[in-house]
Amino acid sequence: MRGARLALAAAVVVAAAALPFVAGPFWMGLVTQMIVFGLLALSVDLLLGHAGLFSICHGSFFAVAAYTTAILHVRHGAPTLLAAPAGLLAGTLLGLVFGLAVRTRGVYFILITIAFGYVVWGVAHRWSSFTGGDNGVTNVPFPAVAGMRVESHTEYYYLALGVAALCALGYRVLIRSPFGLALRGIKGSESRMRTLGFDSNRHLYAAFVLSAALASLAGVLYVYYNRFVNPVAASFPVSVEAALMAIVGGSGTIVGPFIGSAIILGLRNWVSSFFELYAAIMGIVFIAAVLWVPEGLVGLAARVRGRAARA
């Protein structure tokens, strides 16, 4: 079993490294996008799959990070070494503020994060003198650090892949740490964890801020890939689709959100090439995911394997 998993992991690494040699620029762009949104879905799933909180404002951290990096580059000519960390910081700081939402649970938490998310969208949309309004901020350069610069989308793909792999490793350490286990405990039974002396609000707040930081990192990666950012990045569909990706792929796992991102973005690209009503198709995907694969594809695969093992 362990050997099979290692072999699978090795095969994925080789395939990922070899991809640019077989795929054209269109596919490379799409795969990079899948990685970026997979990271965003992973950040949402830190709360959803491990702490039991359903946040619909992660587009905000994503967008604030993207805007900060873009504005520093385009208007102030800042170097990547300043602009990228600044974007990460800005999104994380917003997470410190929005994290106040962990004072609530359940439906209140969902509704409040939706409202928070809308503030950011509203500011991006209306404060056009600073954010560029609906046109957003354009002409963001590729990243360059100390003489090394990304020159093509293929090179950027490797960068995004490397960052995502590091994040996935860090994430694995985090969710297996005592902190990660405490989060799982809170998800399972908050009152019991409280009785055991855990300060659940403080744990959830920390998880929220970490999750915001990861969403911000995805935002920074996004703006370098996309080369511009507009209010769409902060919009409600981005936030809720990130949750959908995590659920379709398999909530509470690490590969799940990436698989979900690949499926959703792949499907959208495919459907929109021949069918006008692709937003309606996305809606049907939402409905179908809830009705038929509530535990995601990873969960479905585990169930099928379990059944096969018993048979």
Added chain:
Amino acid sequence: MTTSAILQAINGTSLAALLFLVASGFTVTFGLMRVVNMAYGAYYLLGGYVGLSIMQATGSFALAVVGGGAAVTVFGYLVDRFLIQHIGQNHLAQVLLTVGIAFVVGDVALKIWGGDSLKVPVPVSLRGAMELPGGMIYPTFRFLLIFFGAAIAGTLWLLYTRTQIGAVVRAGVDDREQVSATGINVDRLFVMVSALASFLAGMAGVVGGAFLTLYPGAEWEILIVALVVVIVGGLGSLGGAMIGALVVGLLDAYGRWLLPEFSYFVLFGPMAVLLLFRPQGIAGREA
């Protein structure tokens, strides 16, 4: 300055009337069945578009209002019966499911009615402006909307507090199992309440379409503001929805007037502060 301030107060109150129509359904269906229905914005838009088509075909505004509401009632019933009742009490599933429904409705509506901003024509007798006491000129339709909203709110309030059905609904909000145990079919009750809520949302779409216009994306804008109304007022409370609608309507009107670029802050900032001190809203109870 004072004239503008008063005009904004009237603007805010008429917006509040509209918001109440959308928020009241959301809050009571949530209170009764713990169902989070994010498709209410789409119900609003759908009702507005259907009403617009009826108006264009028949020329009757009253028929458009009733028809828009009726169409959404049927649609809402189908959604409740065949989708929402299958997924149980899981809020995450409810949100994703109803967001999906809203996406489908929005996209199909875009295909049928197009992407332009459309305005439901107001009947001739309500067109134009009227002179208010003090010499102010104000659009007749928007002014009358305040009374329309107040009449609906009053009717709902009487229904909720003074009738037997209202008493059962209130009891259901407090303790569903207990009501169920007395032999009342809570599921059927929910279908009735939900149908009324859908009707109100569809009707709000026609009325709102006459002064806010209908366009793709309007479903989310109205939903989010209605959610703020519900959060401020307290989930499950009809009285809270009334207070919340007034607070949000007035804040929005003054925000747009005084700080146009930050009007969203003006709307959501006080909500965030309220939350810190009273997470359950003004009139809500612990969830």
